Amino acid sequence: MNEYLEKVCTGVESALSIKQCDFGLVSTHYFELLDRGEVDEIDLYIAFKKMEKFVESILPFFKDRIDETKLRDGYSKHFINLSTRAGKPTYDFSRCGDSEYQMLIEQKKEIDALVKGKEDFLKAITKEFTDEETGEVIKAPLKKQGVNLVLTYVKQKADA
Numbered sequence: 001m002n003e004y005l006e007k008v009c010t011g012v013e014s015a016l017s018i019k020q021c022d023f024g025l026v027s028t029h030y031f032e033l034l035d036r037g038e039v040d041e042i043d044l045y046i047a048f049k050k051m052e053k054f055v056e057s058i059l060p061f062f063k064d065r066i067d068e069t070k071l072r073d074g075y076s077k078h079f080i081n082l083s084t085r086a087g088k089p090t091y092d093f094s095r096c097g098d099s100e101y102q103m104l105i106e107q108k109k110e111i112d113a114l115v116k117g118k119e120d121f122l123k124a125i126t127k128e129f130t131d132e133e134t135g136e137v138i139k140a141p142l143k144k145q146g147v148n149l150v151l152t153y154v155k156q157k158a159d160a
Contacts, residue, residue, distance in 0.1 A: 017078070072084065122138075125138065
């Protein structure tokens with residue numbers, strides 16, 4: 001294992017000893033480093049996004065392997081209480097056989113398509129005009145757009 005992977009593994013293992021109150025201390029530490037110009041904010045952003053991606057990719061694997069019977073009565077370890085709770089219920093209405101429900105679903109699809117078509121039309125408006133049939137003054141919708149930071153990973157072969 002290369003030295004960088006060893007550092008990540010050491011970090012993961014040391015995370016077991018972190019308490020929730022430590023989050024603020026660690027955050028303050030990085031804020032102070034940023035304020036003093038000792039670290040680059042873009043580098044930190046990239047580092048934490050990489051950590052986030054790592055966590056997002058590995059957590060589902062661990063979650064699927066957890067024996068929920070161990071959590072039934074609660075589980076306390078590493079400054080964490082872990083337990084189970086019923087998730088949000090979902091319903092499959094396809095087996096109900098209710099024709100009125102099916103009709104409403106079809107109507108909703110048609111209405112959604114009409115709304116989408118109208119929204120596409122309104123988005124295409126470049127200047128205000130008066131609708132000759134209704135006399136309404138139609139204006140283009142207000143377009144709001146934020147800025148997203150996009151992080152992409154460079155494909156490389158893993159070190160042997």
